[in-house]
Amino acid sequence: MKKLALLSSLIVLCLGFAVAAPQTEISLAYPVAVDAPITAMLKGWAQDYMAANPNVKVTLVFSGGYPDVKTAVQTAIQGGAKAPTLAVMLATDVYDLVNAKYVDSLDDLVAQTPDGAAFVKDFLPAYMGNSYYKDKLWSLPFQRSAVVLYYNADLFAASKLRPPRSWDEMAKDAQALTVDGGKTRWGIEIPTENPYWTFQPLAIGAGKNVYTDDITVDFNAREVIDAVQFYIDLSQKYKATPAGVQSSWGTSTQNFAAGKTAMIIHTTGSLAGILKSAKFKVGVMAVPGRKAGTLASVTGGGNLYLTAGHTADERKAAFDFARFLLDPSRVADFSRATGYIPNRFAAQKTAIYKDWLASVPQAADAVAALAAAQPELATQNLNAVKTVFNKYLQSAFNASMSATEAMNAAQKESDQALADYK
Amino acid sequence: MRAKPLAAARFAVLAALAALMLTPLVWALLASFRPPDVPFALGSVFFASRFSLANYAKALALAPFAHYFLNTVLQVTTIICAQLFTASLAAYAFARWRFPVDRLLFTVILLQMMIPTAALLVQNFSTIRFLGLYDTIPGIALPFFGSAFATFLLRQSFLGLPRDLADAAAIDGCRWDQELWHLYLPNAKPALAAIVLSSLSFHWNDFLWPLVVTQSDAARPLTAGLVRFTQMGEIGAQWGLLSAATMIVTVPLFIVFLVFQRQFVEGYLASGLK
Amino acid sequence: MKRPRILPYVLVAPTLLFVLVFTVLPLGEALVGSLFKLKLNVPKYQHPVFVGLGNFVDLFKDTEFLQVLVNTGLYVLALVPLLLAAALVLAFLVERKLTALSFFRLALFHPTVLPMVSAATIWMFFLTPGYGLWNQGLHLLGYAGPQNWTGNPSLALPALVLVAFWKNVGFMMLFFLAGLQGMDRSVIEAARLDGAGGLRLVTRVILPLIRRQSVFVSTVAFVGAFQTVDHVFVLTQGGPSGTSTLPLYYLWSVRFERLDIGRGDALTVIIIAVLMAFTVANFLVNERHES
Numbered sequence: 001m002k003k004l005a006l007l008s009s010l011i012v013l014c015l016g017f018a019v020a021a022p023q024t025e026i027s028l029a030y031p032v033a034v035d036a037p038i039t040a041m042l043k044g045w046a047q048d049y050m051a052a053n054p055n056v057k058v059t060l061v062f063s064g065g066y067p068d069v070k071t072a073v074q075t076a077i078q079g080g081a082k083a084p085t086l087a088v089m090l091a092t093d094v095y096d097l098v099n100a101k102y103v104d105s106l107d108d109l110v111a112q113t114p115d116g117a118a119f120v121k122d123f124l125p126a127y128m129g130n131s132y133y134k135d136k137l138w139s140l141p142f143q144r145s146a147v148v149l150y151y152n153a154d155l156f157a158a159s160k161l162r163p164p165r166s167w168d169e170m171a172k173d174a175q176a177l178t179v180d181g182g183k184t185r186w187g188i189e190i191p192t193e194n195p196y197w198t199f200q201p202l203a204i205g206a207g208k209n210v211y212t213d214d215i216t217v218d219f220n221a222r223e224v225i226d227a228v229q230f231y232i233d234l235s236q237k238y239k240a241t242p243a244g245v246q247s248s249w250g251t252s253t254q255n256f257a258a259g260k261t262a263m264i265i266h267t268t269g270s271l272a273g274i275l276k277s278a279k280f281k282v283g284v285m286a287v288p289g290r291k292a293g294t295l296a297s298v299t300g301g302g303n304l305y306l307t308a309g310h311t312a313d314e315r316k317a318a319f320d321f322a323r324f325l326l327d328p329s330r331v332a333d334f335s336r337a338t339g340y341i342p343n344r345f346a347a348q349k350t351a352i353y354k355d356w357l358a359s360v361p362q363a364a365d366a367v368a369a370l371a372a373a374q375p376e377l378a379t380q381n382l383n384a385v386k387t388v389f390n391k392y393l394q395s396a397f398n399a400s401m402s403a404t405e406a407m408n409a410a411q412k413e414s415d416q417a418l419a420d421y422k
Numbered sequence: 423m424r425a426k427p428l429a430a431a432r433f434a435v436l437a438a439l440a441a442l443m444l445t446p447l448v449w450a451l452l453a454s455f456r457p458p459d460v461p462f463a464l465g466s467v468f469f470a471s472r473f474s475l476a477n478y479a480k481a482l483a484l485a486p487f488a489h490y491f492l493n494t495v496l497q498v499t500t501i502i503c504a505q506l507f508t509a510s511l512a513a514y515a516f517a518r519w520r521f522p523v524d525r526l527l528f529t530v531i532l533l534q535m536m537i538p539t540a541a542l543l544v545q546n547f548s549t550i551r552f553l554g555l556y557d558t559i560p561g562i563a564l565p566f567f568g569s570a571f572a573t574f575l576l577r578q579s580f581l582g583l584p585r586d587l588a589d590a591a592a593i594d595g596c597r598w599d600q601e602l603w604h605l606y607l608p609n610a611k612p613a614l615a616a617i618v619l620s621s622l623s624f625h626w627n628d629f630l631w632p633l634v635v636t637q638s639d640a641a642r643p644l645t646a647g648l649v650r651f652t653q654m655g656e657i658g659a660q661w662g663l664l665s666a667a668t669m670i671v672t673v674p675l676f677i678v679f680l681v682f683q684r685q686f687v688e689g690y691l692a693s694g695l696k
Numbered sequence: 697m698k699r700p701r702i703l704p705y706v707l708v709a710p711t712l713l714f715v716l717v718f719t720v721l722p723l724g725e726a727l728v729g730s731l732f733k734l735k736l737n738v739p740k741y742q743h744p745v746f747v748g749l750g751n752f753v754d755l756f757k758d759t760e761f762l763q764v765l766v767n768t769g770l771y772v773l774a775l776v777p778l779l780l781a782a783a784l785v786l787a788f789l790v791e792r793k794l795t796a797l798s799f800f801r802l803a804l805f806h807p808t809v810l811p812m813v814s815a816a817t818i819w820m821f822f823l824t825p826g827y828g829l830w831n832q833g834l835h836l837l838g839y840a841g842p843q844n845w846t847g848n849p850s851l852a853l854p855a856l857v858l859v860a861f862w863k864n865v866g867f868m869m870l871f872f873l874a875g876l877q878g879m880d881r882s883v884i885e886a887a888r889l890d891g892a893g894g895l896r897l898v899t900r901v902i903l904p905l906i907r908r909q910s911v912f913v914s915t916v917a918f919v920g921a922f923q924t925v926d927h928v929f930v931l932t933q934g935g936p937s938g939t940s941t942l943p944l945y946y947l948w949s950v951r952f953e954r955l956d957i958g959r960g961d962a963l964t965v966i967i968i969a970v971l972m973a974f975t976v977a978n979f980l981v982n983e984r985h986e987s
Contacts, residue, residue: 394936421739598703
């Protein structure tokens with residue numbers, strides 16, 4: 001009897017091991033404030049994927065923002081540990097990441113998948129701009145956005161103003177809508193604690209983007225200086241926006257929804273949040289350019305990267321999970337929940353998205369803004385260049401330097417930062 | 423007597439100053455109990471009429487504070503135990519005997535007091551990585567296992583042992599470890615307490631080094647965990663939530679401090695000798 | 697017990713080992729590494745290239761680094777006198793041995809026990825423009841200036857000084873208190889009773905006290921500027937425009953965000969050199985006064 005018991009328990013044990021197949025573990029690092037509603041959505045998707053693929057374990061890692069995810073990936077790899085398999089980082093970080101060999105190319109994984117090439121072709125070209133470097137594919141668009149002007153349509157109508165069609169109109173509208181020197185309401189608020197991105201549409205609207213290629217920046221171009229001056233004028237001349245640098249990325253959307261500012265320049269990614277909290281009709285449009293009738297915007301947002309140092313199984317599972325996340329229905333769902341612009345053509349054809357467009361016309365306006373968008377600042381040594389540019393933009397906004405001085409200094413120091421790459 | 427009004431004035435001034443000093447902490451405490459749906463506004467200082475634990479519930483759900491707490495306790499305990507061990511041995515040797523190059527060795531050890539470990543974080547990061555201890559609690563703790571401060575303090579204490587006690591031990595023919603354990607250490611209680619509390623305070627509150635040498639929740643302590651709540655992203659400031667998280671991180675050590683006030687103070691005074 | 701031959705070395709070995717590995721060795725690494733250019737995200741410099749003192753020259757030509765030096769100078773020059781003055785006054789105020797006063801002592805001392813990260817997050821809330829109590833209080837006192845303390849280039853560094861002051865004044869008060877309590881009571885009483893008040897009190901009691909403790913306070917403030925940057929991480933991230941970047945934060949950013957290893961090593965060398973110079977100078981000044 002004893003022997004039988006021993007034998008049967010051994011058999012059960014072996015069976016148990018056979019059933020519990022070895023798991024491939026992958027993780028996704030996602031940049032979001034610890035409290036964002038999007039985390040619930042991602043967690044749900046991770047669960048769905050694991051249910052459909054029991055031999056893969058997916059862990060989600062949430063860090064505060066894009067720089068935090070990037071630093072975490074860098075530090076992990078340098079520390080000799082495994083970085084999260086997939087990471088959502090800025091599309092523009094591609095040069096630094098590839099040079100430092102922190103990310104793997106996706107070419108071989110695309111080639112292995114049956115419809116891989118078609119899959120990659122389905123992404124909006126505007127959003128693939130930073131995915132290629134040295135003739136290889138490095139990232140896929142995940143949450144892509146554009147900078148737009150949100151305006152309080154009810155307020156505009158009540159004040160008999162039409163949405164601005166030029167810098168001049170924008171400034172004058174903002175001036176007219178400023179109440180009590182800004183204490184009750186500002187005409188416009190532009191977040192400037194990390195100013196380069198929300199500033200780019202102004203430069204583009206003046207006629208020139210702030211950079212030409214990965215080793216050439218044009219900070220002291222005449223048009224860029226004019227754009228800096230326009231921002232300064234908005235507070236000094238038109239008194240329509242708070243003076244100086246405003247750390248208001250998070251609070252400007254709240255202020256807008258609460259009616260404390262008539263217009264803000266912000267990301268399409270805030271659309272869903274704003275629509276939820278604003279009790280008035282919200283207007284969305286690309287940022288007016290200097291000349292009447294022109295529009296300007298800049299792309300932004302994060303791509304999905306595959307970090308270096310993983311096994312073949314992990315890479316395969318990660319790519320599969322990435323495809324799962326980028327399925328047209330999920331992309332449409334994600335857009336609906338956040339306001340990020342769907343990055344795939346197939347997603348724009350889904351019923352989910354079409355329904356959302358029907359009920360939320362602003363979503364179509366956001367997509368329309370994309371037509372006027374030029375690429376986000378993307379150069380080698382991006383951290384250093386951005387730091388320099390941000391610093392001097394802030395110096396100009398804070399009136400410690402004139403626009404010309406600041407941009408000349410920015411050009412000089414950025415050229416130094418890029419010298420090693422020429 | 424002119425003393426009375428002066429004493430009253432002094433009392434009043436102190437009360438005002440103390441109130442001012444307490445304001446930030448108290449206000450954060452109040453904010454942590456504010457119902458999340460009551461927005462902050464000008465003039466609205468207190469938490470309206472309702473008292474809510476929602477922020478705490480959310481903070482606890484969003485980050486594994488219990489786990490961070492455990493990590494912190496493990497890290498600090500490991501460091502303190504290791505420091506007491508290595509410092510006791512070294513201090514005993516330096517206090518008990520004169521031996522060739524003892525001054526040199528002592529000076530080398532004292533070097534650590536002149537150079538804060540924080541300044542060496544880049545190089546120590548490489549060393550920890552080399553040892554394969556990145557993202558582990560031993561990785562956080564290891565650089566602190568040798569403590570110049572503890573060695574210095576204990577040596578002072580051991581040197582202060584009354585001569586007759588030392589002589590008696592010598593006559594009795596005690597072995598070195600018996601001497602250390604039964605004679606020197608028991609008489610060094612104030613120094614030991616100072617070392618424990620000083621280390622406890624410093625390492626419990628250490629932020630940058632654990633941040634740099636860990637990446638996952640598995641090994642992170644309370645301080646690194648708290649900083650996640652300050653990264654606002656697109657949501658904007660969630661002050662109630664942040665305050666609740668801050669309270670969760672701050673209160674444990676604070677309670678220990680309230681209980682062991684006098685010893686803490688003495689520990690701080692001793693650390694000032696550095 | 698006769699002095700054993702090798703036992704002392706065995707006993708000293710563990711401490712010595714750790715100090716060698718985690719203090720002396722890193723120092724050497726930094727010194728050597730600072731002579732090479734190594735930047736992980738620049739193809740040209742992914743393997744170390746010898747540049748002699750090139751990293752140091754580049755640092756001193758870099759406006760960002762020069763700004764860091766200026767920031768440090770301002771930070772220390774503001775913090776030290778503030779701490780000295782406030783701690784002295786507070787120590788005198790709480791000097792009597794009354795139980796009521798012990799609560800006040802506690803209230804004044806409590807920030808020292810908090811992690812700097814917590815202190816910074818508490819102040820982050822406290823400094824909010826508009827409804828933040830700091831700004832509300834200032835408004836009551838008639839202040840009409842800018843309210844965005846952490847976003848304003850002229851107020852960001854003062855904000856850091858403010859937080860560091862709040863965190864440390866109780867600690868400094870304690871040292872002055874110990875100094876006062878350690879002084880001969882009769883001297884203090886005599887000075888008080890003299891009624892001529894001010895001068896005797898100042899020369900016999902206050903000045904000697906200040907002289908001894910000021911060395912300590914300035915050391916802590918100075919070393920703190922190099923060692924504690926938690927509040928920079930939380931409140932300002934070095935900005936705006938680099939006006940609140942302190943040396944350790946700059947070091948972290950250079951090494952972990954910009955992946956410039958060579959420059960990181962050079963910075964480490966400079967930071968340590970400054971700290972050691974300060975310690976030695978302090979020590980010499982102290983010695984001279986004692987004799």
